[in-house]
Amino acid sequence: MYALIVGAGKVGWNLARELLDKDHEVTVVEASRRRYETVEEELEHAIQYGDGTELWVLERAGIERADLVVAVTGDDEDNILICQMATEKYGVDRVVARCNNPRNLQHFELLGIKPAVSATDLILRLIEHEVPKYGLVHLLDLKEERLEIIEMEVGEGSPADGVSVADLGLPDGSLVISILRDGGGFVPAGDSVVRAGDEVLLVLDIGLEDAVTGRFLGRSEAA
Amino acid sequence: MYVLIVGCGRVGSSIAKSMLADGHEVSVLDENPEAIALLNRGQDQSWEDLGGSYTVGTALEIDALLQAGIDRADAFVASTDGDNTNLVIAQIAQRRFEVERVVVRVLDPGRAKWYAEQGLQTICPTQTAIELLEAAVRGQIRFEGVAG
Numbered sequence: 001m002y003a004l005i006v007g008a009g010k011v012g013w014n015l016a017r018e019l020l021d022k023d024h025e026v027t028v029v030e031a032s033r034r035r036y037e038t039v040e041e042e043l044e045h046a047i048q049y050g051d052g053t054e055l056w057v058l059e060r061a062g063i064e065r066a067d068l069v070v071a072v073t074g075d076d077e078d079n080i081l082i083c084q085m086a087t088e089k090y091g092v093d094r095v096v097a098r099c100n101n102p103r104n105l106q107h108f109e110l111l112g113i114k115p116a117v118s119a120t121d122l123i124l125r126l127i128e129h130e131v132p133k134y135g136l137v138h139l140l141d142l143k144e145e146r147l148e149i150i151e152m153e154v155g156e157g158s159p160a161d162g163v164s165v166a167d168l169g170l171p172d173g174s175l176v177i178s179i180l181r182d183g184g185g186f187v188p189a190g191d192s193v194v195r196a197g198d199e200v201l202l203v204l205d206i207g208l209e210d211a212v213t214g215r216f217l218g219r220s221e222a223a
Numbered sequence: 224m225y226v227l228i229v230g231c232g233r234v235g236s237s238i239a240k241s242m243l244a245d246g247h248e249v250s251v252l253d254e255n256p257e258a259i260a261l262l263n264r265g266q267d268q269s270w271e272d273l274g275g276s277y278t279v280g281t282a283l284e285i286d287a288l289l290q291a292g293i294d295r296a297d298a299f300v301a302s303t304d305g306d307n308t309n310l311v312i313a314q315i316a317q318r319r320f321e322v323e324r325v326v327v328r329v330l331d332p333g334r335a336k337w338y339a340e341q342g343l344q345t346i347c348p349t350q351t352a353i354e355l356l357e358a359a360v361r362g363q364i365r366f367e368g369v370a371g
Binding site for chain 1: 283284285305306307308310311314315318319331333334337341
């Protein structure tokens, strides 16, 4: 695979290393002369100096034959433009964009750039995972499909505690897809019994969250 | 009409002043609170006393754009000093807020040309300068004093 990475910051440089280790062909483009010289000592011919939002720089780096373009500069507008030109001008099949400011995610979305990865957003989700509000964690939002996957902890004495999956009384449009218990996980059958302390993963239609969470909240949490 | 200008440098501030003088409603957005000095320069009254509005904020922030009135703008000018910023906010104005007339300054002729082909009204001062200078060098046109 030929990967073109724009931006040789910590993300770009380490990504290039990992991809080179896996025997992929990689070119990194970096706009700062100083940074370019530092990284060039290690990456040698796999890095080029130039502004990766200029067409001729992208073309010199071989964007036309790239299988993947990764835009990881520190500027969201640059990352948006790079990915937009990669997809729409050069017909690159796969792009990945870094979103520095999670508030800018809406702009990536508006201009059809996906996936846009925001480290801030990911860390925020991890923090929420450590300190779950009412034991609920959003694992994945599939906006276009209007589905979400959530994780719930089964509360002591909750309506679900000690009840089989078939008898949980979950609304239509929701489904338990796995139960995590004692460090392992399994895909439940209808007669699998849910116990307090389990983590359950559910896929559900957007909007069903309140109806679903009520089944798993323990007495103290519900009050 | 309601004109929103993002980027208050020489270009943005000049357009803002002539639009206001023509009787339009003009709103200017810039991240630098000091840039309003360019709007006040050479005027009898301050920009705001003359009826213009000025918002301090970053171009990519939706809240700043809304505060500057993007949702009721009839014309939008992207004239910050960053080509990429201009191209992104122009597309936001066009696609999200459906502003009828969007013009965007792009210094790099390559990007200006391609985005023009994608339906953006890009204006490239570099390309204009190249064409005028070439014509002057060839003797096809002759300027007295400052051209343009």
